[in-house]
Amino acid sequence: MRKPIFITRVKIGKAERQAIERVFDSGMIAQGAVAEKFEKEFAQFCGTKYAVAVSSGTAALNCACFAAGIKSGDEVITTPFTFIATANAPLLFGAKPVFADIKEETFNLDSERVEEKITKRTKAVITVDLFGQPADYRELRRIARKHRLVLIEDAAQAHGAKLEGKKTGALGHIGCFSFYATKNMTTGEGGMVVTDNKDYAQKARLFRQHGEAKKYDYVCLGFNYHTTDIATSIGRAQLRRLPRLNQRRIKNAQFYYDDLEGIKGLILPVVKKEVRHVFHQFTIRVTPDFKLNRDQFYEYLKRKNIFCGIYYPQSLHLYPHFKKLGYKKGDFPIAERVAKEVISLPVHPYLTQSELKYIVKVIKSI
Numbered sequence: 404m405r406k407p408i409f410i411t412r413v414k415i416g417k418a419e420r421q422a423i424e425r426v427f428d429s430g431m432i433a434q435g436a437v438a439e440k441f442e443k444e445f446a447q448f449c450g451t452k453y454a455v456a457v458s459s460g461t462a463a464l465n466c467a468c469f470a471a472g473i474k475s476g477d478e479v480i481t482t483p484f485t486f487i488a489t490a491n492a493p494l495l496f497g498a499k500p501v502f503a504d505i506k507e508e509t510f511n512l513d514s515e516r517v518e519e520k521i522t523k524r525t526k527a528v529i530t531v532d533l534f535g536q537p538a539d540y541r542e543l544r545r546i547a548r549k550h551r552l553v554l555i556e557d558a559a560q561a562h563g564a565k566l567e568g569k570k571t572g573a574l575g576h577i578g579c580f581s582f583y584a585t586k587n588m589t590t591g592e593g594g595m596v597v598t599d600n601k602d603y604a605q606k607a608r609l610f611r612q613h614g615e616a617k618k619y620d621y622v623c624l625g626f627n628y629h630t631t632d633i634a635t636s637i638g639r640a641q642l643r644r645l646p647r648l649n650q651r652r653i654k655n656a657q658f659y660y661d662d663l664e665g666i667k668g669l670i671l672p673v674v675k676k677e678v679r680h681v682f683h684q685f686t687i688r689v690t691p692d693f694k695l696n697r698d699q700f701y702e703y704l705k706r707k708n709i710f711c712g713i714y715y716p717q718s719l720h721l722y723p724h725f726k727k728l729g730y731k732k733g734d735f736p737i738a739e740r741v742a743k744e745v746i747s748l749p750v751h752p753y754l755t756q757s758e759l760k761y762i763v764k765v766i767k768s769i
C-alpha cells in the first residue's frame with residue numbers, strides 16, 4: 404500500500420527556522436519590530452496603504468467589524484457557505500448576519516442575491532474569496548457604493564490571488580487574512596487586516612490592544628489580539644515563498660483540469676475570467692450523474708489512502724446559533740445542495756507527480 408496522501412501538508416524551511424532563531428536571540432519574542440516589518444511587507448504585497456498584524460484570521464475579522472463601526476441592530480450581509488468565523492464576527496457586535504445565497508459555479512456570493520437583502524439597517528457586506536478565488540467585486544463594489552456599505556473582504560483562503568490585476572485584500576474596503584497552519588502561507592496562527600483607509604487601520608490597531616491610544620489611555624473597547632515576533636518572523640519568510648507555493652498549487656490544479664475534465668457527474672471548479680485563482684482548495688462537485696454519491700466517493704478515496712476534505716458539510720444558517728435568528732432549511736437552496744456535493748482533492752504544494760497521477764488514476768477507475 405502506498406503512503407497516505409493528505410489534504411494538506413505543512414513544511415517549515417530553513418529560512419523560517421533561521422528567522423525564528425534570530426528572534427529568540429534578540430530576546431524580544433512578543434509583538435515588536437519584526438511584526439512591524441511584516442506589516443509593511445504584507446501591505447506592499449497587497450498594494451494597500453496599511454496592514455495590522457493580529458493573532459488569527461478570526462481576530463482580523465473581528466477587528467474589521469469594529470473598524471467598520473458595526474454595532475447592535477445593524478445587518479451584515481454575508482455568505483452561508485464559508486468557514487464559520489466569517490459569520491460570527493458581526494454577531495460579536497450584536498449585528499445580524501444576513502445570509503445571501505451563492506453561485507454554484509464559484510461557491511462565492513451571488514451579487515444579485517446580495518442586493519435583494521439590503522435594508523435600511525444594512526451596514527456592511529462580508530465577502531469571502533472561497534477556496535482561493537476572488538468574489539465578484541466589480542458588482543459588489545457597485546452595490547456597496549450605491550448603498551453606502553462597507554465592503555469587508557475575507558481573503559483568509561486567497562493570499563496572492565487577483566482580480567483584474569488587483570490583489571485580494573485590496574478588493575474591498577478592508578481585507579482580512581489568516582495565517583493558520585494550513586493556509587496558503589502560515590505563521591502557525593496569525594492574521595492580518597489590510598486597508599487603504601487610515602481611520603479603519605487606526606481602529607483595527609486600537610481594537611488589537613484594549614482600545615489603548617497611549618499608555619493606559621483607553622479610548623474604546625478592545626482586546627488582546629496581538630501577534631508575536633516569533634510568528635511574524637515565520638510570516639516574513641513565508642511571504643517570500645508564497646509566489647512559488649501558489650505556483651505549485653496552480654500547477655497541481657492544472658493537472659486535474661487536464662486529466663479529470665469530462666468525467667460524467669464530476670464538476671471541476673470554474674475559474675472566472677480576469678481572475679488568478681490560488682487554489683487553497685481544489686473543490687469539485689459530485690452530482691447525481693456520478694457512480695457514487697459524495698460520501699461514498701470520499702470513503703472510496705479514503706480506502707485508497709487518499710484523504711480529501713469536505714469544505715463545507717453544512718450551510719451556516721442551519722447551525723443552532725444562526726438558526727435561532729429565524730433561518731430554516733430551504734432558505735439557501737444552492738448553498739444547501741452544494742454542501743452535499745463538494746469534496747476537496749489534495750492540491751497542496753508538496754504533492755508529487757506520482758501522487759497526482761495516482762489520485763487521477765483512482766478517480767478514473769470509478
Ligand SMILES: *Cc1c(COP(=O)(O)O)cnc(C)c1O
Binds near residue numbers: 489557582592594
Ligand atoms: C481560516 C479562515 C478563517 C479564520 O482564520 P483563523 O486564523 O483560523 O482564525 C476565516 N475565514 C475563512 C474563510 C477561513 O478559511
